[in-house]
Amino acid sequence: MNRMTTASTRKSKDANRERARMLISCPDQPGIVAAVSRFLHEHGANIVQSDQYTMDPEGGMFFIRIEFDLNELERRLDALELDFEEVVAARFNMRWSIARADRKKKLAIFVSKEDHCLLELLWQWQAGDLDADIAMVVSNHNVMRERVESFGIPYHYVPVTAETKAEAEARQLELVSGKVDAIVLARYMQIVSPTFIENYANRIINIHHSFLPAFVGGKPYAQAYDRGVKIIGATAHYVTEELDGGPIIEQDVQRVSHRDNVEDLKRIGRHIERIVLARAVAWHVEDRILVHHNKTVVFN
Template identity: 75%
Template sequence: MVPKITKQKNNALANRARMLVSCPDQPGIVAAVSRFLFDYGANIIQSDQYTMEPAQGGLFFIRIEFDLEDLDNRRQQLKADFSKIAEKFSMEWSITRASRKKRLAILVSKEDHCLLELLWHWQSGDLDAEIAMVISNHNEMRDLVESLGIPYHHIPVTADTKAEAERRHLELVKGNVDAIILARYMQIISPTFIEHFPNKIINIHHSFLPAFVGGKPYAQAHNRGVKIIGATAHYVTEELDGGPIIEQDVQRVSHRDNVDDLKRIGRHIERTVLAKAVNWHVEDRVIVHENKTVVFS
């Protein structure tokens, strides 16, 4: 089974590229980039920019979508020529083809709500990516996933087998996927594994970080008597639940809600927050700077 993506959408993206740029802020950046694309015959479809702390000579960020005739054959020369402008302004930059779908691996444990949300977005064509595989330390969701034509890999994890399980994970994903989604995958990822996918592993944490880091955050929240609970999608780093935040949301709760109520309310927040974050990542809408993100949503 394949997602219902229209032919019109594919045609619209055939010659479309996305440019992400971050550099020290100074006059002339937008003019230089726009002029470069104009001289190439490109048509800018969308442009978003942001300057961080402009009064202190901060950093400049820009995301541009543009159409360029015969993009596939001209993209390498385009990048080579743009590198001269990038050097002048000390840019970190990328140019990617919008028509190239990012390949995702989804890791999941027993709870299925985040996985189901991603699969629904994928089937409807709202998640413009390829789900290359689902990996789980449990076997409950195999039939569902395989019924959609997606490979399912069951790799049990115990304290004694964790290193071997992670080695098998790496064999499956290295060179085969562009990003990894932890859709309530209840295992800690090792620094060695993270090194292979910097800012390409997205986790959903079931609390409004930085509050209630680690395990059982709903129980922690209930014990604290909070009036708002939330969820946080972030890139995974060596610091537990401390990576750059992509998206968050909250909902009010009250003293009448027990831990199970908080979990039920939280599941809805988790699934929508993760879906947004994954969608923004695959559409090249996120720029990471140190431990923060600029998200052109």
């Protein structure tokens, strides 16, 4: 890394130290943007980016993402949050959060035997394109230990069988509790329990190897081949108790033909999966996603 790159990186980190991201969802009504903007202005904040969306303008929901700079953010943030709840949020019945831009989210990546999605995240993290810290990789197989540890990331092998699933999940929760902000299922081929999901609601991201809601469950590429589809895809979504039914974050597709067999579909699909999952994870750690019922609003 040359001196110019180092200086640029340091400047970016210094700028982020005073920057925060606000996410808001609430019933739509006049005056929301004015009230939020006025509040931030009166507290000395400078809005640097704002994106908003209204779902069903007549009696629907309003969503907004705001980035703002505030001098001495670390010292003043707690008081700002208390004032915002009292002055603005309660008035408009808001669900809201504020996150500091310089506080990188910590991720745990769960993986089984296939490495393509995991490696994409590791490469993006290593390159600085994924604005997060990968705290650990957890796997029910031991085959990728050497590769993961070569990145300097802890690797935890937790075998899972039908008989030991509850015990394995307890061990996994022990590993991640208090240590990570979100969990990424990078082709982790196990169904997680409702108890596990409850601990990380809207903070577990899964990649499913089909264009949901088509071909839910196991062997979607075989299902797609049997159906003779001309387009295959991948879907990143938050995990809920409904199998492959959680709020969709990102999807992409690629055309295929009658000449492609199941192995061809898998090969083509792996590329789509890795890109779709990496996008979804990046948007999550950058606080760009708002969940409303079983949908997402993504300010990308």
